[in-house]
Amino acid sequence: MIDAEVSPSLEPLLTGLAGCGMSVGTAPRIRRPVLTSTHLLMPQLPDAYAVQRAAVAHAAAHLRFSPRALPSRGLKPLSLAVISAVEDARVDSLMLRDCPGIRAWLLPLLQEAVDPHGLSFRAMMGRLGAALLDDDWPDDNYWIDKARHGFAALRTCLYDYRAFRELASILANDLGQMRVRFDANDYVVPASYRDDNSFLWDHGDRTPPPNAEPLAMAATSGYQQAEPGDDAGEVPRAELTDELSRTYYPEWDYRLDLARQDWCTVIERAPGAQSLPRGAAEPSDLARLGARLALPHRQRLSRDRKLKRQLEGESLDLDAAVTVMVDRRLGLAPEPRLFLRPARGTPHFSILLLVDASASTNDAVAGTHGHTTVLDIEKAATTMLAHAAAECGHRVAIHAFSSDTREAVNYFRLLDFGQPLDAGARATLGALAGRFSTRIGAALRHATSCAMREPNPHRAIVVITDGEPSDVDVFDRDYLVEDARAAAQAARRAGVAVCGVTIDAGAAPYIRTMLGHGNFCVADTARALPAQLSAIYARLVSN
Incomplete structure (x- = not known):
């Protein structure tokens, strides 16, 4: 059920920013805004005008600059979340170019969502959101720094969705290699004003528009089950x-x-009990x-060795001679074994x-x-x-x-x-x-x-x-x-x-x-x- 009782200024604001008329309302049991082709639905929050105003600006950015209903086939849930987060930052950056005053609406809400030392997937997405939109936001995490530099290098081509999609796929792959756990059932977009990104994807329950082109850039997480024919690159943790x-x-x-x-x-x-990895050689093949x-050298190696502290031999054992001198200074009977004698063997x-x-x-x-x-x-x-x-x-x-x-x-x-x-x-x-x-x-x-x-x-x-x-x-x-x-x-x-x-x-x-x-x-x-x-x-x- 949709409750249309929201601030009367939101629909005109969305129309002005997006250039098209849409209905704005609230809906129960949703945790983040939901954008469709006809509505922008908001969570029911007390005193939520600041969040709703920022959500309208963000929805307008998607409507103006994002491709919609791209097929998600072949993408892992972790990859979808990272690609969506980078896309959120891209369209927000484009909107800020046209309307710089919106920055005061968005940045405080992004910063509220940051756990500065968190390493969970949601915490990393919150830190990513603030770092990509605010160059002065302090964060010394290596992965965040890599994302920030990659995003900055693409600022001259903010309209190139494919370039940012490629960057996002690399970042998603890095998170998979870092073994960051992702639970699709519990994940919520960290920033309260950003929608749940269902507007961006077609999960097979709707017909994509004719101009939607599949982009197969799957990134792998070490925790996710590989589908048939999918090269996961890592053996899942459960197989240890x-x-x-x-x-x-x-x-x-x-x-x-x-x-x-x-x-x-x-x-x-x-x-x-280890199972052989796919394509590995069997013991007989090994x-x-x-x-x-080429076989290693099988001959037993031998060389001349010196047997130390011998009663007789061809040369003096210097270590033994030092010991004799010390014993004499101490008034002890010296050890007569003073010589080195050659011996063979290894x-x-x-x-x-x-x-x-x-x-x-x-x-x-x-x-x-x-x-x-x-x-x-x-x-x-x-x-x-x-x-x-x-x-x-x-x-x-x-x-x-x-x-x-x-x-x-x-x-x-x-x-x-x-x-x-x-x-x-x-x-x-x-x-x-x-x-x-x-x-x-x-x-x-x-x-x-x-x-x-x-x-x-x-x-x-x-x-x-x-x-x-x-x-x-x-x-x-x-x-x-x-x-x-x-x-x-x-x-x-x-x-x-x-x-x-x-x-x-x-x-x-x-x-x-x-x-x-x-x-x-x-x-x-x-x-x-x-x-x-x-x-x-x-x-x-x-x-």
């Missing part, structure tokens, strides 16, 4: 396996020169892939292979048959190296990680020390799925704690990654690189050698920062990974 344990680790903030205590949560998850790649290592299983490893590898991905190459190379190292007498473990912000660094023990690399272990490794991001520092700290449980004094971690560390809650490019360096240095102080291989032709600067000179190899392409992994293995066990 059972949680086994949680451990809290510090994270190094190089800007503050401070370790943030208990900052990251590493969640160990059981790997066996074995065939390995057969086509010490056996406990080697933990730490595999990056982030979403970027799902990228296809050029020049291979079928759906071979970077992760498939990592699995094949890691399996072969583990087998070769075990044949040489080393103890090998294969663990994997991916991160979903600092609150959830997922960690999978695919093969533990002492476990045979049998068919079951190969199947577990083959089922590993690429998802989320790459927070190397936290994973490296947890891997160090796992390696430290080995009684062998020769312990090492080999990190295998496809690129620079990153996560959706970090926007400083150097932050996670410096944290990974701090984690590697802490591991070495604890007696665990750390080295790595990265599949990134431009990786030398950041991988050198993370692991140090001489502790890494760079594979220009994924196909070069096995050879480079062999090289870093040979360098490790020969030192």
